[in-house]
Amino acid sequence: MAERKPDSFQSQNRTDSMIGASMRIDGNVTFRGVLRIQGDIVGDIACDDDPKGTVVTDSSGRITGSIRSPCIVVKGKLSGPSHVAESVQVQQDGHIAGDLVYKEIEIRKGGIIEGRLTAGSAHDPQQYSPVERTLATADANAANVTNAIETTSDKGGKHLLVGAVLILVAGLVLFWMNPFSTEEKSSLAGFALTTDSSIKNSTIAQSAPAGSAQQNTQPQQDTDRTPATGADIREAKPAPQPDGSTPSEADAEKITIVQGVNPRKPDDFFWITAREPTVLLKKQRGEKTDGNRIDVSAGKKINIAIAKDEILRVEQGRNIEILFQGKKVGQKTIESGDWISFTPHSDHR
Numbered sequence: 001m002a003e004r005k006p007d008s009f010q011s012q013n014r015t016d017s018m019i020g021a022s023m024r025i026d027g028n029v030t031f032r033g034v035l036r037i038q039g040d041i042v043g044d045i046a047c048d049d050d051p052k053g054t055v056v057t058d059s060s061g062r063i064t065g066s067i068r069s070p071c072i073v074v075k076g077k078l079s080g081p082s083h084v085a086e087s088v089q090v091q092q093d094g095h096i097a098g099d100l101v102y103k104e105i106e107i108r109k110g111g112i113i114e115g116r117l118t119a120g121s122a123h124d125p126q127q128y129s130p131v132e133r134t135l136a137t138a139d140a141n142a143a144n145v146t147n148a149i150e151t152t153s154d155k156g157g158k159h160l161l162v163g164a165v166l167i168l169v170a171g172l173v174l175f176w177m178n179p180f181s182t183e184e185k186s187s188l189a190g191f192a193l194t195t196d197s198s199i200k201n202s203t204i205a206q207s208a209p210a211g212s213a214q215q216n217t218q219p220q221q222d223t224d225r226t227p228a229t230g231a232d233i234r235e236a237k238p239a240p241q242p243d244g245s246t247p248s249e250a251d252a253e254k255i256t257i258v259q260g261v262n263p264r265k266p267d268d269f270f271w272i273t274a275r276e277p278t279v280l281l282k283k284q285r286g287e288k289t290d291g292n293r294i295d296v297s298a299g300k301k302i303n304i305a306i307a308k309d310e311i312l313r314v315e316q317g318r319n320i321e322i323l324f325q326g327k328k329v330g331q332k333t334i335e336s337g338d339w340i341s342f343t344p345h346s347d348h349r
Helices: 007-013 130-150 155-177 182-201 331-336
Strands: 017-019 024-026 029-031 034-037 040-042 045-047 054-057 062-064 071-074 077-084 087-090 095-102 104-107 112-114 117-119 232-235 255-259 269-274 278-284 292-296 301-305 310-316 320-324 339-343
Touching: 071 077, 077 301, 087 095, 095 104, 255 331, 269 278
Parallel strands: 017 034, 024 040, 029 045, 034 054, 040 062, 054 071, 062 077, 071 087, 077 095, 087 104, 095 112, 095 117, 255 339
Antiparallel strands: 232 292, 269 301, 269 320, 278 292, 278 310, 310 339
16 A cells, blocks of 8 residues: 555645855844755754745755754754654755754654654643653654664564563653652663663774873863753863963963763763753864853853864853763763764764
């Protein structure tokens, strides 16, 4: 029986507004009808009261920000904290990084989604309780693994995967219903996500190069497993020490290496979640300046671009989380004020 194509996808070939391949927009966008994106948008996109509104990201298009639209069609790259739609279609080579809330979804061969999937009512994911969000995530993960089971002919492999899914679902339910502290929940959540990732990808974190932490002035490997993404940039002053003094030049150049653990995740930005006003410093490695200052407001969860050979340091604000390619930067590294160098996973293409 031929698969019925959802009505909400019929209008994707029409174009009412277009962001051309040579264009870049920094800021939020609202639209009606069909918005086709072939260039870059850094900001949130929202459909203005149009029940048939559609966002189409062509293969050359790239969006960094949240999307709220009745229909989303992804052929290029879409990254943001959350995306809400009645209907979602991820075509070949389409890539979504971020949580997704939807009523119906179509993922074609070669399409990739990295984030939490919540099927049902297309509303803000934050309205659900932690237990509801956990159960929705577990159901989506179970459905994905079940689809994988149906495509294999190895009966032993089927039983193993079914058992792993059942254990994962039970663990997530007990996790939210038991009276753990916030820090314990954060640690257990990281373990659950790592377990789920290992079932699907069998990804193993790479160890640090030998001798990488012999001296304070040499790069060190971040081994702490504690958790970790709008930004005002300007020249900054060095971070003061606890005794009020200015850090020496040697201390200022102390670098800790944070290597990604998931080679399928992007390596050109990192996520930061700030629970208090935070100040970051970013510069090129070896640059004889204090770097550019980035202010992140309390309660913000954003991604910040990081280029090759750029390094980062936390000048102010310790109650934050930083995540790069699935690796959570250790709290000791954040509190030390050392420069941080982000290195992609060795298998990253």
